[in-house]
Structures are given as structure tokens and as C-alpha cells.
Amino acid sequence: MFKNIFLLTLILFSQQVSAVLDIEITGGVIGEHPIAIVPFSWEVKSRAGQMEVSEVVTADLSRTGRFELVPASKFLERPHHGDEINFENWRAVGVESLVVGRVLAGENGQLQVQFQLFDVYKRSSVRDGGPSEPEYKIKQLIGYSLPTSYEDLRRTAHYMSDLIYETLTGDKGVFTTRIAYITADTRAKEKTYELQIADMDGYNAFTVLKSQQPIMSPSWSADARQLAYVTFENKKSQIYVQQVDTGTRKLVSSQKGVNSAPAWSPDGRRLALTLSRDGSLEIYTLDLLSKKLTRLTRNTAIDTEPAWSPDGKTIVFVSDRSGKPQVYRMSAQGGRAERITFQGKYNARPSFSPDGKKITMVHGNSEGFHIAILDVESGVLDVLTDGSLDESPSFAPNGSMILYATAAKRRGILSAVSTDGKVKQRLVLQQGDVREPAWAPYRK
Amino acid sequence: MFKKFLIVICLYSFVLAGCSTTGDSKSDGAATVDDLSGTGTDSSASTSGLPGADAFKGDPLDNPSSPLAVRTIYFEYDSSEIKADDQESILAHGRYLAEHPGTSVSLDGHTDERGSREYNIGLGERRAQSVRRMLLFQGASDQQVEVISYGEEKPVADGHDESSYSQNRRVEIVYKR
Numbered sequence: 001m002f003k004n005i006f007l008l009t010l011i012l013f014s015q016q017v018s019a020v021l022d023i024e025i026t027g028g029v030i031g032e033h034p035i036a037i038v039p040f041s042w043e044v045k046s047r048a049g050q051m052e053v054s055e056v057v058t059a060d061l062s063r064t065g066r067f068e069l070v071p072a073s074k075f076l077e078r079p080h081h082g083d084e085i086n087f088e089n090w091r092a093v094g095v096e097s098l099v100v101g102r103v104l105a106g107e108n109g110q111l112q113v114q115f116q117l118f119d120v121y122k123r124s125s126v127r128d129g130g131p132s133e134p135e136y137k138i139k140q141l142i143g144y145s146l147p148t149s150y151e152d153l154r155r156t157a158h159y160m161s162d163l164i165y166e167t168l169t170g171d172k173g174v175f176t177t178r179i180a181y182i183t184a185d186t187r188a189k190e191k192t193y194e195l196q197i198a199d200m201d202g203y204n205a206f207t208v209l210k211s212q213q214p215i216m217s218p219s220w221s222a223d224a225r226q227l228a229y230v231t232f233e234n235k236k237s238q239i240y241v242q243q244v245d246t247g248t249r250k251l252v253s254s255q256k257g258v259n260s261a262p263a264w265s266p267d268g269r270r271l272a273l274t275l276s277r278d279g280s281l282e283i284y285t286l287d288l289l290s291k292k293l294t295r296l297t298r299n300t301a302i303d304t305e306p307a308w309s310p311d312g313k314t315i316v317f318v319s320d321r322s323g324k325p326q327v328y329r330m331s332a333q334g335g336r337a338e339r340i341t342f343q344g345k346y347n348a349r350p351s352f353s354p355d356g357k358k359i360t361m362v363h364g365n366s367e368g369f370h371i372a373i374l375d376v377e378s379g380v381l382d383v384l385t386d387g388s389l390d391e392s393p394s395f396a397p398n399g400s401m402i403l404y405a406t407a408a409k410r411r412g413i414l415s416a417v418s419t420d421g422k423v424k425q426r427l428v429l430q431q432g433d434v435r436e437p438a439w440a441p442y443r444k
Numbered sequence: 445m446f447k448k449f450l451i452v453i454c455l456y457s458f459v460l461a462g463c464s465t466t467g468d469s470k471s472d473g474a475a476t477v478d479d480l481s482g483t484g485t486d487s488s489a490s491t492s493g494l495p496g497a498d499a500f501k502g503d504p505l506d507n508p509s510s511p512l513a514v515r516t517i518y519f520e521y522d523s524s525e526i527k528a529d530d531q532e533s534i535l536a537h538g539r540y541l542a543e544h545p546g547t548s549v550s551l552d553g554h555t556d557e558r559g560s561r562e563y564n565i566g567l568g569e570r571r572a573q574s575v576r577r578m579l580l581f582q583g584a585s586d587q588q589v590e591v592i593s594y595g596e597e598k599p600v601a602d603g604h605d606e607s608s609y610s611q612n613r614r615v616e617i618v619y620k621r
Contacts (some may be wrong), residue, residue: 137482186602214597216561236592237565258569261562281566295538302566318563324522325563348560362560369559381584388603391560407604436561 033168035061035097036090040115041080044105049150051102053113054308056157059201060175061165063416064400065423069093081117082136082143087292092121097141097168101160106147113156116143117164140315141167154203172442174200174396179403180218180227181414181437195229200396200439202414202427208247218436221264223444228252228262228271239273241288253286263306265332272296272306272315276416283317285332296334305349308332310356316340318348327361327374341374349392350374353399354441355356358419360393360402371404371417394439395419403437504540505619511536516574519613521556524570526578533576537617538582545585551575552616553593554600556609561595567591575615 033381039053044050061067076089076151080102090098101115118139142163149157162173177200185192193215198205209215213232220227228241237259242249242288253259257276264271271286275293282332283296283306297303301321308315309332316329322339330337341347346364353360356376363372363381368388389407396403401423412435414427427434500507507513517526526534537611541547553568564581570593579589 214594216565216597230595232592232594257591258565260565274565276569281569302563304566305560305562318560320563320566325559331450345561348563364559375607389557 024392031068032068033097034068034070034095035099035168036075036093036095037061037099038078038080038101039072040113041102041259042098042103044111049153050103051153051157053101053153053157054099054101056154056201057099057161058163060158060173062422063201063425064165065418081114082118082140083134085118085136085288087118087120087135087139089366095120097164098165098323099160101151106149110147110149111153113146113148113153113160114144115146115160117141117167158199158201171400172398174398174400174439176200177397177442178440179414179437180220180440181405182215182218182435184214184412184433184435186433195227197440198228208242208244209249217261218438219262219264220438220440221268222266223268224440224442225444226264226268228264228386230260230262239271241271243319260281261304261306264287265308266310266312272317273307274304274306278376283315295332296330296332297337307351307359309352310354316350316352316359318350327359332355340376340379341381342379347372351394353395353419354397355399358395358399360395362391362393371402373402373419382421384417384419385415385424387415390415392438394437397441403439405435405437448537465484470513485590488604489553512540517571517617518610519571519617521558521609521613522567524567524574526574534578535582538579538584541579541585541588544582545588548588548590549617550592550618550620551579552598552618553595554598554612554614554616555596556612557596557599558605558609559596561597564595565593566595568595571613571615575617 002361037058039052039054042050058069062069070093074093076092077086079085079100081100085098085100098118098120099115101113103114106112118136119141120139122139144147144163146156146159150351157177164222165171165173179196179200180195180197181193183196191212193211193213194207195209195215195218196207211231211233216230218227218229225244226241227244228239230239231235238251239253239259239262240249252271253273255275255277258281259272259273259275262271269288271288273284273286275284278295280300281302281304282298283303285294285296296315299319299321301319303317303319305318306315313332314329315332316327317326318325324345325339326339327347327350328337329340344363344365348362350359350361359374359376361372361374363370363383363419369390370383370387371385371390371393372383373380384402387406393402393403393404399419401418403414403416405412406415412433414434414437415424417424500509505512506509511533517530517534541549551572553572556569563586569591572593576589576591580586600611601611
């Protein structure tokens with residue numbers, strides 16, 4: 001499974017983007033769990049290609065808001081292996097969890113990363129092997145030796161973050177997942193729109209589609225292997241489905257009028273989408289194999305932005321049938337729709353949490369458009385952000401954060417907010433306008 | 445800003461041919477000079493008109509003083525209602541299309557950046573459809589009128605304020621020739 005993760009970093013038919021997204025934590029709380037990540041030793045003959053693995057792990061864990069990253073200036077020693085650790089030195093500075101490691105030469109001129117995670121306070125017991133066991137073996141929670149390459153070193157660091165996060169919190173990490181988003185450079189006469197895929201921290205960005213015409217609404221399949229999106233490259237809106245690994249794509253909808261808002265069914269067999277071929281905008285499902293279209297809404301209002309519940313039984317969507325855009329819910333087979341948002345004049349772009357219990361959406365009030373979260377059962381709506389033009393929210397695959405686009409200094413940037421609203425962070429692309437982020441599900 | 449532009453067009457055409465002239469008249473300023481002189485063509489005196497004083501002789505689509513010169517229709521926030529001021533132009537486009545069945549137009553619907561992008565695709569479509577309905581009412585055929593909604597994806601003004609927003613909420617009538 002681990003090898004699979006690394007295979008996908010070579011996205012053929014795509015172009016590495018030189019601009020880098022920088023992460024800036026813009027607000028939030030310091031986590032309660034004190035952890036120290038000791039800078040790894042680089043035990044390879046050549047320093048070429050050296051990278052501070054520990055810095056990537058530190059950034060990953062700090063942005064979850066669940067840890068207090070103890071700064072290296074407080075360290076009393078710098079061990080790289082368990083047998084070099086004096087745990088007294090770590091208890092003295094209040095560290096609870098400790099990560100040490102090193103980068104070694106691997107096979108065929110490649111690399112190997114070794115790391116260990118310790119519970120500084122864990123005590124020996126008879127079951128642990130008794131007093132003859134070295135102290136570090138008793139305190140070690142996990143230890144891995146990971147074969148990797150120079151190109152994949154950063155991704156290996158994210159994988160380490162996942163292992164550490166899962167061990168300490170019991171929740172699955174999202175550090176090896178990806179995001180897709182649209183960039184627009186509209187300053188030049190020849191405008192350029194790009195669909196890019198990057199690691200969740202904004203690094204390793206690749207352009208997978210480039211066009212002189214707008215690109216919209218990227219939507220990941222549930223296995224994270226395909227992206228559906230809207231383009232205007234043929235002077236009309238059309239929906240394509242693209243294979244993420246190969247870059248090959250297929251035109252799946254080019255009806256008269258609007259072809260928009262694609263959303264994958266959880267089983268990957270159908271797309272929900274919006275078409276205007278029968279007059280006004282209506283929601284349909286398209287069976288990707290049989291090409292059969294099923295119309296789900298019948299209404300002169302705008303019906304759009306369908307999103308599936310994780311169990312595939314329900315579709316939520318936006319309609320202005322009551323006068324202003326609000327979120328409605330119906331069976332994935334169609335039929336009667338029930339309004340589920342009542343707070344505010346404008347609720348749109350709904351998207352389910354991975355457990356199906358929450359829906360994130362754009363909530364408009366007198367101060368602007370913010371990201372909100374609706375508890376499906378209670379109907380309670382929490383507004384999480386205070387930007388004026390926040391849009392396109394999507395959940396992290398573990399449900400811990402919401403990625404969205406916001407306007408800052410006259411351009412679009414990507415931001416993330418923890419589901420409880422406590423930690424906010426910014427991903428700043430060096431140039432151009434970034435919009436419509438979509439957080440990929442776990443790759444299956 | 446747009447209103448100013450209209451006034452400029454109107455002034456310009458007033459100087460040339462009078463603001464109400466719509467274009468295809470054969471008799472014009474130059475011809476009436478002869479009648480007034482009453483001397484016929486055998487006179488040794490010769491008269492000449494002001495260069496450029498002719499009323500527009502080409503395709504009325506190219507006539508800057510025709511209501512057909514208005515190619516952008518603007519809308520209020522979250523509205524697809526056509527303003528009274530724009531109706532004359534849209535009706536003229538409809539008549540022109542009815543008289544020129546070989547001509548076709550694309551109606552490109554746009555919105556400002558506020559709100560969600562896909563809902564704005566719906567709003568742009570609705571705006572373009574209200575223009576389309578008026579064109580068809582004047583006798584344009586379905587095949588002559590194509591509708592494309594770009595939502596908020598193609599703004600003409602980049603600002604995040606009402607003056608930009610009001611320029612971006614529009615339907616562009618694009619003739620395909």
C-alpha cells in the first residue's frame with residue numbers, strides 16, 4: 001500500500017509548477033499535547049538533495065492544532081536513534097512525545113528514512129519485558145524504516161506525519177492526501193486557466209489541464225483516481241472526466257446549454273450534474289457506463305450544485321425556488337425535495353462530511369459570504385469564517401478541516417479551517433488567483 | 445461610465461446625421477443641396493457636401509447610432525429583469541435577426557463575483573434567457589440564438605466593489621459573421 005502512494009507522485013502528462021504555495025497559520029490555538037521532533041541526521045555521503053524531513057513533519061503536526069511543537073532551542077540533546085536518548089532530558093522540558101530519526105543511503109543510490117516515536121513517560125512493566133529491556137524499547141510506540149527516493153522524500157515525511165498522528169490521536173491522518181484547485185492568470189491579454197493538483201500542504205503542484213478559457217468545479221471521484229470538471233474551451237460549458245495518473249480524459253457531457261456542477265456518486269458509477277437542456281437548470285444523474293441520464297428535479301427555479309451523501313442515498317443541492325438560493329435534500333432517485341437551510345438569505349455549494357453528519361456550505365449574510373457547517377440532525381448552522389468572499393468549501397477526508405477559497409489583497413487564495421473553527425491557515429500561491437479547491441478523498 | 449459612452453455615441457451621430465437617423469435612407473444631406481440651389485446641373489457653380497455627412501450606408505449592425513450598437517445589457521444584483529432603457533435595443537436586435545435569417549448571435553450571460561460559482565452559472569443563464577426570449581418574440585428563430593452562461597468566470601472589471609460589479613452583471617450580444 002505504501003509503494004502505491006509513491007507511484008502516484010509521477011503524474012505523467014503533467015507539468016510541475018514552479019510557484020509554491022506557502023502555508024501561513026493565521027490564527028488558532030496551541031494544541032495540548034507537547035511533542036518534540038528532533039532534526040534528523042543526514043547519513044548519506046553526498047549532501048546533494050538534502051531535505052529537513054523533521055521540518056515537514058513539524059509543519060504537518062502543528063497545523064492540526066492538536067499538538068504543541070516544542071521548539072528545538074529547548075532541546076538538551078539531539079539524538080537520532082532510541083539508544084542515544086536520555087529520557088530525563090525530555091521530561092525536564094515537558095515533552096510527552098518524542099520523534100527521532102535519520103536519513104540513510106538506500107538501495108540503488110536511493111534513500112532510507114528511519115524514525116521512532118516514543119512516549120517519554122511510559123514505564124516499564126513485567127509485560128513489557130522487565131527491567132533488562134532497554135528503556136527506549138519500552139517507551140517506543142512505533143518505529144519504521146521507510147525506503148524512499150530523493151523525489152519522494154517530502155512525501156515520505158508526510159507519511160511519517162500520518163503514522164505519528166494516527167498513533168497519538170487514534171484518527172487517520174490526511175498528510176499524504178492531495179488537493180485540486182483552479183488557478184487563473186487574467187492579467188495578460190491571453191488569459192490562462194489551470195487545473196492543478198498538489199500535496200495537501202501546497203507543495204508538489206502539477207498542472208493537469210491548461211486552457212485559455214475558464215475551468216470550473218473540479219470534483220474528485222471517491223477513490224481519488226479521477227477528476228470531473230467543467231471547461232469552456234469549446235466556447236460552451238462541457239464536463240470532462242480525467243484520469244489523475246495518466247492525464248487521459250473523456251468528454252462526458254456536452255448537451256445544449258449549461259453542463260455544470262459535476263459530483264461523483266460514492267460508488268464512482270454515476271455523476272450528478274446540472275443541465276439546462278430542458279429549459280431551466282435541473283439536476284440529473286448520468287450513468288457513466290450506460291450514458292443514461294435521469295432527471296431528478298422539475299422546477300423553473302435554478303437547481304444546481306448537487307452533492308451526494310457518503311452512503312449514496314441522498315443528494316443535497318441548491319435551489320432558489322423559494323426566491324433566494326437555499327440548500328435542499330432529496331433522494332438520489334429524485335422525488336420530493338425538502339429545504340434544510342433556514343438561516344440567512346443565501347446558502348449554497350453544499351458538501352458532506354465523510355461521516356455524513358455535517359454539511360459545509362457558503363453562507364451569505366449582510367457581512368458577506370462565509371463558510372458554515374450545518375449539523376444535519378439538529379439543523380444547527382455554525383459560521384466558521386469571517387471573510388467577505390469565502391467560497392467552495394470541502395472537507396478533509398478525515399473530517400478534521402475544511403478547505404476553501406477566500407479573497408485577500410484582491411486575489412483568491414486557499415485557506416483551511418478546523419471543523420471546530422479554532423485553527424485557520426492560509427495557503428498562498430506566489431502568483432495569480434487560486435480558486436475552487438477540492439480536497440481529495442483517501443486514495444483507494 | 446456606460447451611460448457616458450452612449451451619450452458620446454449619440455453626440456457623434458447627431459453631428460453627422462442626426463441622432464434619430466437609423467441608417468438606410470437613400471436621400472441625405474448632400475442630395476438636398478441641389479434642390480435648394482435650384483440651378484440644376486448645368487450651372488457653372490458647383491456645390492459639395494460636407495465629407496462624411498452621409499447617413500450610414502453599410503450594414504445597420506455597424507452603425508454606431510443604431511440601437512443595434514448596444515451589445516451589452518446590464519442587470520441589477522441577483523436579477524435577470526431587463527431594464528426599460530435596454531428594451532429598444534433588444535427589440536431592434538430581434539427585428540434585425542428576423543430580417544437576416546442567415547445571421548446568428550451568441551448571448552453570453554455573466555454575473556458579478558458574489559456568491560457561489562455554480563449558482564452564478566444559473567444566474568448568467570437566466571439573464572441570457574431573458575434576452576433570448578425577447579429576441580424570439582421579435583421573430584428571431586431558435587437556431588439563430590445561442591445562449592452561453594459564464595457565470596462569474598469572465599469579469600470585465602476586476603475590482604471588488606459595486607462599480608466593478610455593475611459592469612460585470614451583463615449579457616453580451618455577440619454576432620457571428
